Amino acid sequence: MRDVDLRIAPGERVLLTGASGSGKSTLLRALGGLLDPEGGDATGELTVDGVAPDRCRQRVGTVFQDPDSQLVMTRAGDDVAFGLENVGTPPERIWPAVDAALDAVGFDLGRDRPTGALSGGQKQRLVLAGALAPRPGLLLLDEPTAQLDPAGAALVRDAVGRAVAGRGATLVVVDHDAPAWLPLVDRVVELLPGGGAVEHGPGWTPPPLRFPGRHPHPPGEPLLTADAVGYTHRGSAVPALPPTDVVLRAGRTLAVTGPNGTGKSTLALLLAGLRAPTTGRVTAAPPLTAGLRRPDRPPARWRAAELVDRIGTVFQQPEHQFLTGRVRDELSLGPLRSGAGAAQARATAEELLERLGLAPLAEANPFTLSGGQQRRLSVATALATRPRVLVLDEPTFGQDRDTWAELVALLAEQQDGDRALCLVTHDAAVVAALADDVLTLGAPVAVP
Amino acid sequence: MTAPLALGPARAVPLSAVNPVAQLSAIAVLTVVLLVSGDLVTPAVVLAAELALFPAAGLTRPREVLRRTWPLLLSAAGVAWVNVAFGALDGTAAWLSGATWGLRVVALALPGVLLVAATDPVRLADALTVHWRVSTRFAYGALAALRLVPLLAAEWETIRSARRARGVDAGANPVAAARLVAGTAFALLVAAIRRGTRLATAMDARGFDSGVPRTNARGSVFRRRDGWFVAGAVAVCAAAVGTSVALGAWDPLLG
Numbered sequence: 001m002r003d004v005d006l007r008i009a010p011g012e013r014v015l016l017t018g019a020s021g022s023g024k025s026t027l028l029r030a031l032g033g034l035l036d037p038e039g040g041d042a043t044g045e046l047t048v049d050g051v052a053p054d055r056c057r058q059r060v061g062t063v064f065q066d067p068d069s070q071l072v073m074t075r076a077g078d079d080v081a082f083g084l085e086n087v088g089t090p091p092e093r094i095w096p097a098v099d100a101a102l103d104a105v106g107f108d109l110g111r112d113r114p115t116g117a118l119s120g121g122q123k124q125r126l127v128l129a130g131a132l133a134p135r136p137g138l139l140l141l142d143e144p145t146a147q148l149d150p151a152g153a154a155l156v157r158d159a160v161g162r163a164v165a166g167r168g169a170t171l172v173v174v175d176h177d178a179p180a181w182l183p184l185v186d187r188v189v190e191l192l193p194g195g196g197a198v199e200h201g202p203g204w205t206p207p208p209l210r211f212p213g214r215h216p217h218p219p220g221e222p223l224l225t226a227d228a229v230g231y232t233h234r235g236s237a238v239p240a241l242p243p244t245d246v247v248l249r250a251g252r253t254l255a256v257t258g259p260n261g262t263g264k265s266t267l268a269l270l271l272a273g274l275r276a277p278t279t280g281r282v283t284a285a286p287p288l289t290a291g292l293r294r295p296d297r298p299p300a301r302w303r304a305a306e307l308v309d310r311i312g313t314v315f316q317q318p319e320h321q322f323l324t325g326r327v328r329d330e331l332s333l334g335p336l337r338s339g340a341g342a343a344q345a346r347a348t349a350e351e352l353l354e355r356l357g358l359a360p361l362a363e364a365n366p367f368t369l370s371g372g373q374q375r376r377l378s379v380a381t382a383l384a385t386r387p388r389v390l391v392l393d394e395p396t397f398g399q400d401r402d403t404w405a406e407l408v409a410l411l412a413e414q415q416d417g418d419r420a421l422c423l424v425t426h427d428a429a430v431v432a433a434l435a436d437d438v439l440t441l442g443a444p445v446a447v448p
Numbered sequence: 449m450t451a452p453l454a455l456g457p458a459r460a461v462p463l464s465a466v467n468p469v470a471q472l473s474a475i476a477v478l479t480v481v482l483l484v485s486g487d488l489v490t491p492a493v494v495l496a497a498e499l500a501l502f503p504a505a506g507l508t509r510p511r512e513v514l515r516r517t518w519p520l521l522l523s524a525a526g527v528a529w530v531n532v533a534f535g536a537l538d539g540t541a542a543w544l545s546g547a548t549w550g551l552r553v554v555a556l557a558l559p560g561v562l563l564v565a566a567t568d569p570v571r572l573a574d575a576l577t578v579h580w581r582v583s584t585r586f587a588y589g590a591l592a593a594l595r596l597v598p599l600l601a602a603e604w605e606t607i608r609s610a611r612r613a614r615g616v617d618a619g620a621n622p623v624a625a626a627r628l629v630a631g632t633a634f635a636l637l638v639a640a641i642r643r644g645t646r647l648a649t650a651m652d653a654r655g656f657d658s659g660v661p662r663t664n665a666r667g668s669v670f671r672r673r674d675g676w677f678v679a680g681a682v683a684v685c686a687a688a689v690g691t692s693v694a695l696g697a698w699d700p701l702l703g
């Protein structure tokens with residue numbers, strides 16, 4: 001982030017938006033006095049209430065993305081009280097303030113509710129209550145809904161709306177998903193990737209998402225069939241995934257949707273051969289099993305080297321998948337593991353680097369890439385072995401509009417290669433752009 | 449993808465009403481006596497008193513008791529066996545020595561099992577900071593870290609799956625298996641540090657450890673019954689040593 005001039009008046013509600021890497025979150029952390037002075041070079045001047053931000057932290061409340069990295073206590077009420085205790089609030093004034101904050105965000109499950117048993121949306125609501133309880137003059141929200149399903153995100157935005165209504169608190173929200181916040185803010189400021197910022201006038205809406213052209217295929221032969229597959233964690237009475245039927249066909253894309261906690265990611269693991277179902281059976285058809293040492297076995301019992309060029313998986317967090325120190329090595333790893341020669345693996349890597357625009361980063365460490373670059377790389381690593389089946393868990397999760405469009409175009413290309421795709425996603429735009437069939441978990445819904 | 453592991457507040461059982469620092473004091477008293485005694489009678493009497501407290505800690509179902517104590521029972525059996533097999537004594541004396549050591553290990557460790565079963569981690573942190581002036585930075589920092597443990601268990605599972613998806617598994621090769629575990633552990637360590645850093649930033653943003661004296665919303669009261677609990681522990685020790693001396697079995701390891 002550089003060359004940003006911004007003046008926010010008390011009581012204003014501002015949305016800071018911009019592409020990933022434009023420095024939105026950095027600016028927000030700077031406002032909260034949370035930047036490590038040793039961690040980078042600062043230029044220019046930033047004041048909150050006329051003083052350096054780290055001198056008025058007590059009047060600032062902050063909410064970050066991941067609710068699990070923000071809750072401290074085991075009970076809901078104790079967690080809201082945590083911030084009040086830290087600033088030395090007398091004990092007799094704490095519980096009324098806790099109740100007021102819980103009420104302000106619409107958290108009605110009670111103070112004694114264990115925090116571990118809440119949904120993501122409810123956890124984030126609680127985090128918001130914790131930030132509001134000391135009655136901050138400035139409330140900073142750093143992509144507070146990025147890790148939530150649409151229902152959870154709506155719950156949190158609703159809580160923010162309730163909480164700021166009738167308070168004089170200043171609000172700064174950082175999010176690249178601008179439309180959802182427009183009803184709650186007075187101003188929209190877009191940070192530009194090259195530095196600087198532009199102010200958008202009232203009535204502004206972001207440009208529409210770019211959808212790729214598609215050529216839907218007729219349903220091809222089944223590649224992977226799941227018969228009444230379900231999964232129950234050891235020691236748990238409730239199944240993580242109740243018995244479900246799925247068929248993945250060549251040339252078709254199945255979108256799996258539904259609220260958090262209905263077992264979408266679990267289904268992805270079962271289809272991808274990464275976990276064995278506790279009930280039912282996953283069966284691979286002959287086009288997939290050709291060349292296997294034991295073709296009668298289900299995918300969960302294939303050797304990893306056999307799995308990698310038959311079923312490709314892209315995880316929600318790209319970092320989980322990176323195993324090497326260079327982008328180029330990352331792309332040749334899969335082909336090498338599946339038995340391709342070194343020359344061929346290198347050729348595959350070069351081709352993917354060119355096609356996905358990663359060539360300038362070939363020598364970079366995958367962990368140092370931006371979120372969007374990491375996402376493209378993780379898809380590319382799965383494509384490197386040319387698997388017939390591709391399973392993707394939330395591929396557009398947390399991506400800005402440009403990366404979103406690139407990813408969707410890349411996946412649309414895969415549909416033309418007679419592959420079967422399975423997309424687990426909350427993103428209605430991805431479903432609209434790519435899906436041939438939709439499976440909604442939680443409630444049985446007919447395929448359109 | 450998260451397993452249903454959650455560190456919840458502990459279930460309220462009768463023993464939960466005893467202040468955690470009283471429980472810790474009682475444990476300290478028992479520990480000293482058990483470490484000094486070298487006979488079979490002392491740990492047997494202490495153990496009987498501990499077993500009598502099991503219902504108060506909500507440990508009544510054999511399955512639940514076994515789930516919480518099996519590592520302890522296993523190590524006690526190990527200690528006893530080592531003493532029988534490799535001790536300097538023979539015959540009945542060897543068996544007696546093995547039983548003594550096994551009983552001591554069980555009697556030493558069971559109070560910890562009772563404490564964990566009956567004590568909410570938040571109440572423990574409250575009691576430690578209020579009564580024993582343990583640093584709030586340490587007590588609540590540890591509490592926050594404890595919350596991350598189940599998340600890391602789920603993360604381990606995800607990292608392992610991600611490696612298999614990339615074509616990396618060990619097959620039947622033990623060297624490859626060891627390397628895979630090491631690689632997964634390293635990835636988990638990186639993930640844990642990142643998560644810990646995020647948590648620390650969030651706690652910072654909420655004014656934790658900012659130099660202002662911290663208050664405590666729940667408080668922690670040391671009542672008369674907590675005093676009686678510690679006195680009870682002292683009485684049990686006295687009874688144990690008294691019985692041992694009366695039976696002529698007392699054999700202190702020190703002095």
